[in-house]
Amino acid sequence: MGRFKLTKAVKLLLLILISATFVFISSYWGSVVIALPPPEDTPEEILRTQIIIEARSPIDGKFLTAAEYAQLQAQLQKAPPPKLDPKIREQIFLLRLRKSLLQFFPFLNF
Template sequence: MELNATDQLPEDDLPEEVLRTEIFTEARSPIDGKPMTAQEYAELLVEIDQANQVDPQVSPKVRQTVSLLKLRKFLKTVLPILPIK
């Protein structure tokens, strides 16, 4: 007697491929866990994304130091015999 993989699955068990294509109509808030619609969830994600967009403020001295460190690393890679500490 030959058994197929589909013979062993319960009928209420959906394959993962089907579950991945399922459209979600309900969601929970990532902030407080309250139920919300998919539209409210999408709007909340946009608001969170906009709130997290902050331009970094770096002083010119720090920027120059980082640039010099990058140059030093490059020189050590290209010219490893130079005594750069």
């Protein structure tokens, strides 16, 4: 009877040891891969030192040179885009108000 308990204890200890080793090794392999950035990723230190020489237009999203971008910004500051009609502004405000009220009171169907 004593020998049977001893073999059970040894088997249990061996099973625990193998399981712990497997968990440790599998967690170590995953952490090594997760910790590294992708190889094609440019480091932030290099990106900070680069000078941006092209930009996108805030109007249509086309690529512009630095001079064209500065000229467009100056034009936009001198003549801002036209304002919306007050009636349209009021309609937009009411639609936004309706949307927010429906979030709090979904049973209202107006």
